[in-house]
Amino acid sequence: MNKLxxxxxxxxxxxxxxxxxxLDGLAQSINHEPGMIWKFWTENQEEQRGGGIYLFEDEACARSYLAMHSARLTEMGIRDIRGIILDINQPLSKINKAPL
Amino acid sequence: MNKLxxxxxxxxxxxxxxxxxxLDGLAQSINHEPGMIWKFWTENQEEQRGGGIYLFEDEACARSYLAMHSARLTEMGIRDIRGIILDINQPLSKINKAPL
Structure with a gap:
């Protein structure tokens, strides 16, 4: 089942x-990560947050990407990393026209 | 500019x-919120988190929805509410096939 x-x-x-x-090169490389379907790159300059919202084919792919990505961010000196894997409630998301 | x-x-x-x-009725009502384009309904039973990822037409619409929604959740007895309004980096998100 797909996971966010x-x-x-x-x-x-x-x-x-x-x-x-x-980060153009990093984005290109993310297309080759196992099970990665899409990624929104998110940023908030005022609150000094960066991040991403991803769709993965399944939980195992999301989990291994999160572990790899957290280690990479930590190596880049980035702190306060928050990552959550989420189920999509499909019927409710369909009502609200989510791009499923 | 659209905001997440x-x-x-x-x-x-x-x-x-x-x-x-x-929550079917609540989902129907969310389609009438000003500037709401779509919503993913998110849930994680193991970590006891609920939530949503929304696309809004602009920051003002996202901000007033967040204020209203936070008050509604608080009235429902829900705690530990975290809401962030985010810019989308469009070129990087395009590379990663995000549904823009």
């Missing part, structure tokens, strides 16, 4: 276009 | 089908 992975962390930038340029 | 709203909170159920039946 919700990740966010303390992030001091770069944001916006500069972030796009810096 | 990420909300989660301590939630002891019901989950799954029972949750669907209980």
């Amino acid at each position: 992975l919700q990740v966010d962390f303390h992030y001091q930038g770069p944001f916006g276009e500069e972030m796009t340029q810096m | 709203l990420q909300v989660d909170f301590h939630y002891q159920g019901p989950f799954g089908e029972e949750m669907t039946q209980m």
